[in-house]
Amino acid sequence: MLACGRTIIEDTVPSFTPPAFTSIDILPNNRVKINWYFDAYQEPLVKGFRIERSENNGSFQLLSDDITPNQRSIELAEPFRGGKVSFRLLSKTIKDTVASTVVSYFAPTVPTNAFCSAVSATLLQGVDKPNVYLSWQLEGNSANYAGNYIIQRSVSKAAFQTIGTTRNPFFLDTNTEVGVNYSYVVRLATNNCASNEVPITVTTQSVGLCPQNFKLSFLAGKDKKSVLLNWDAQLADFAKFYVFRKASESGVFENLTPTGIRTTVFEDKTELKAKTSYFYKITSQIESQPPTTCESPMLEIKNY
Structure with a gap:
């Protein structure tokens, strides 16, 4: 009599290849961007990544344990010290197995x-x-x-x-x-x-970067009129002026100098429509943290 039987196959834990680093980018402002990729066929089994850091072959310290499965890069604040810096990237899988890879570079010694x-x-x-x-x-x-x-x-x-x-x-x-x-x-x-x-x-005698004594006037051209704007303000390398114009009092201002200017005179050479009023204002912007701006009163000029 033949005995009926069955073969039991164990649900073995698959072998995972580690993620692979593609580059380490040294960014301005003391930051590092780490990029990696992972084999596509294993992606359904990955539930996230963990990244660790080591200095001069010392023990690895955890930097982040909540990197999402679809993430392929991370920016880190990286203090530069002289010596070897290593990063270890670990993939966490649904079977709670881990595959890791290590990449190193030498941080420059800066006096x-x-x-x-x-x-x-x-x-x-x-x-x-x-x-x-x-x-x-x-x-x-x-x-x-x-x-x-x-x-x-x-x-x-x-x-x-x-x-x-x-x-x-x-x-x-x-x-x-x-x-x-x-x-x-x-x-x-x-x-x-x-x-x-x-x-x-701090005294009341300060450098004035806000536009003062703002004036408008027409300049007669060959076949059209242009508007000359001038104002009083201190010029500085860390400040720019922006000229705004609109064609009705209730309209939206258009920035005529989107990159800013470092002068207190500007000529609007746009051809102006007859019997139309135009409204102008000047804004100064100081490169600072927090950002600081101030602006002139709005002035009207009419092209008859």
Whole structure:
């Protein structure tokens, strides 16, 4: 008698190939972008990725454990230190198995004193009171390694306190009072190097970047008229002016200078319609953090 039987096949855990790195991109502002790919036939079995980091062949430390299955890159804040930096990427599967791959590169050794920045301060005209505009520069290519700048301020020679951070080499302190003495330093998030200390007293005598005494006039051309705009304002490398126009009081302003200009005179050479009123305004924008703008009153001119 033949015995009926069956063969039991174990549901074995499949072998997964690890994800493969395609590149490591060193980005500005002290960040690193890591890119990878994964075999398409294994994608239905992957439930996410985990990434870890090691310095100089040390133990790996977790950076992120919640990378989604369809993600193929990640940006990380990467402090640059001299030596070997390694990243380990692990794929998490529905069977709770893990496949990993490691990629390494050598971070450049940058002298600490290269990070020190030279800071200058300017008292700018604000909406209701003067503001302090800070700007600075780094030596050579050290800006590539700077990361976030930390702005610290001392009030009347008290201890320095952090008042903001920025990725730009400028900052506008709007939280100031007239008659108060301030001092500023800029520190770098990547190390403890501080800038020179900059003292400044807030007074009513400030640099005026807002458009003042705005005027319009016609310039007669050969076959058409153009409008000449001029206004009073301080010129600065960190400020631009923008000219806006509309053809009715209730209309929408059009920006005639989308990239901005660094002059207080502008000629609108657009052919103007007869018996039509045109409305203009000037806006100044200061490169700062937070962004700051101010604008002139709106003026009307009519082409008869």
